[in-house]
Amino acid sequence: MNQLKINIPEGFKIKSFDEKTGEVNFEPLPKDIKERLKTFEDVLKEKNMTLEYFNEISEELLPDELAYRKLKLIAGVLNEGWEPDWSNSNEYKYYPWFKMGSPSGVGFSYDGYDRWYAGSNVGSRLCFKSSELAEYAGKQFTDIYKDFLTLNN
DSSP: OOOOOOOOOTTEEEEEEOTTTOOEEEEEOOSSHHHHOSSHHHHHHHTTOOHHHHHHHHTTOOHHHHHHHHHHHHHHHHTTTOOOOTTOTTSOEEEEEEEOSSTTOTTOEEEEEEEESSSOSSOGGGOBSSHHHHHHHHHHTHHHHHHHHSOOO
């Protein structure tokens, strides 16, 4: 079998491949981080980490600990290197806010976002640089937040 290895240019993905002519067409990757991150696997891809490796280093964790590890990665990737400056009370920090239907988490749903000054209601690793990102994370990764915030049997 003859093979040809093609390196995809950084910032692009394969749009189409014509088997008859051998022509490969590329298109730019979406620039907005929310367009690139739809699943936790997308987060791992951004971190150059395989799902197998993540599962291997996480196998001893309880469900809520596993969810926390995932949420730290999600927040880090969505924030694209931004870290909160806790000494700056003028810098808003945002986090998803959820409406819980009962102590068991039934009715768990995304409810909005909140911002705060230097005081903290949420782990600093889980806050976002914008309300838009906090809302996106809460809606896109609701199941992971549910595993983190509720009791698991």
